[in-house]
Amino acid sequence: MTAFSTINPATETKLAGYDLMSPDAAFDKIQKCHAAFLDWRQKSHTERAPYLRDIAKVLRSKADEYANLMTEETGKLLRDGKTEVELCAQIFEYTAEHGPDMLADEERQHGADGKQGFVAYCPIGVIYSIQPWNFPVYQPTRVLASNLMAGNGVILKHASICTGSGLMLRDICLEAGLPEGLFDVLIIDHDTSDAVIEHKLIRGVTMTGSDGGGRHIGQVAAKNLKKTVLELGSNDAYLVLEDADIELAVKTCVQGRLFNNGETCVSAKRFVVTEAVYDDFIGAFVEQMRAIELGDPKDEDTQLGPLSSEEQFDTICEQVAESVKGGAEILCGGEAPDRTGQYYPATVLVNCLPGTPAHDDEIFGPVAAVIKAKDDEDAMRIANDSRYGLGGGIFTRDEEKARKLARDHFDTGMVRINSFGAADPNMPFGGVKDSGFGREHGGFGMKEFVNVKAIYMP
Incomplete structure (x- = not known):
């Protein structure tokens, strides 16, 4: 397959080389993610929380290494990279702390005679996360943390210039004990990405990037009846x-x-x-x-x-x-x-x-x-x-x-x-108009890709 390299923008030196995956290799990772999801969804929210806390611990232990990699791949100031890693650790911890309550079943009455029922926030499957380069660990983290808590699996397509950062997040999750395959990274081109969106096991698509890119991804997803969350930048x-x-x-x-x-x-x-x-x-x-x-x-x-x-x-x-x-x-x-x-x-x-x-x-x-x-x-x-x-x-x-x-x-x-x-x-993140739709953070992201299920009791 086609090869490409990551380049240090401060020195213009090559960092690493990568081969693009074939569609079959990408689909295989989706299959494995779905298989891992089938087990993961059986865990309660409280049982999922320790995995997120463990990811936060490993992130902090590798903060210097991760910040250095982000700086070399994107030119980010090293101190800002360290701050970014800490923010991600806090996101995992926030999600672990508040997720079980935010996603708990809600008791409701129904009918004129006030019969009991409840609303359940049920996981739906594999979520496809398409992320940009400007915050190489934060962008995928805000999707990953909320969807792991919700019970979903996540497949990441990161920007090519920070491929190493995406792979490092996957490795950190594995080191922290996250089940293999539940979160994985695809190194693919745009055509294969469109095919991933169309894959029957992909149940939702979230993307951060340009409004032009969002329009294309949103159209492919809508054609295949896949829900999307799009964060598309701005001129604030x-x-x-x-x-x-x-x-x-x-x-x-x-x-x-x-x-x-x-x-x-x-x-x-x-x-x-x-x-x-x-x-x-x-x-x-x-x-x-x-x-x-x-x-x-x-x-x-x-x-x-x-x-x-x-x-x-x-x-x-x-x-x-x-x-x-x-x-x-x-x-x-x-x-x-x-x-x-x-x-x-x-x-x-x-x-x-x-x-x-x-x-x-x-x-x-x-x-x-x-x-x-x-x-x-x-x-x-x-x-x-x-x-x-x-x-x-x-x-x-x-x-x-x-x-x-x-x-x-x-x-x-x-x-x-x-x-x-x-x-x-603790605050919702997202926009309106050409800046996209959907929200992340503040608990809102945990409910973007769930089946809000109404259950009527007799």
Whole structure:
């Protein structure tokens, strides 16, 4: 079969080589996963929980090794990789702790005479998980933990550039005692992936990636009557309102734009700043972005590492060039340094107009698009004038106003008030519009791929 290699984006050196699996080899893993599921589904939620806790323990014991691999495969800052592993351990522990109660049978009455019945959350089989490269262990973990607790098996297709990270998660699960085959990894091309979705033993499909990729996968799944959960990225708007704490807003927006080298679906990407505070914000924001140093992602002092691949680097360059062609102005950055590696500097674009990538699309790198709004109402309008709806943020000193805007007006799945963050095990994660549908975390992911079964007692 076709071979490919993983490449370190900081050094441009080859890390490892892999062969693509044949369709028959992939289907064999699905068969084995289904066989393991048939035994796993017989365990109670309480009996499954210790397996998840053991996975968390092994993850923590290998945190340094795993973080180093993720850094070499994707350019992620080493310290961020360690934080990611810890978050994954917490997700497994959260799921083990709360899963049995969240998935417990629910007693209900039915009929005019109040007969007893109950609702059971029953596992359905093998779930196909298609995941991207930007969080090589977190992305598959949030699917794996919830579905193991629900009683399902999981088959992972990871992004090719972090193939080693996907295989390492499988090996960690086996070391922790998870039954062999219950979680496995496919190394396959897109055509074989479509065939996997169509396989009769695949009962659900979850995917994180681009909206274009989500449309294709969703169509293949829908044609085969398979449920999907799709998390498809965004161009999240962070609003700086007229009464915002500018110092806090600037500091947080820099962090929000550059977290994980700017390669995060819930990164702050568009900065919608009201006219009253625009000059104060833009001056300080550009100053702090210009001061960001590129460097070796393994160096503890590095603030910004390389993009994940040459392909990603080329995409960012093209998006910035197209935005400038469409009227945007570069206030800092915008020109890659002459050095080995896929490095791109912290960049600020202003005068970002509709019809350009900076305004309309997701720029998956350290490029900030700043848009001036007339007032608070106009800022909210601009934020919602997007085909995406994953996350967003509001900076204001009036928390009651922020709460109402976030709840009643912001057309996204998640909103941050005077803060930035990526994910929390106790809060739902997901979006609306072209950012997809379905939820993970907070217990919601455990119920995405179950048979919600109504049982009527006499």
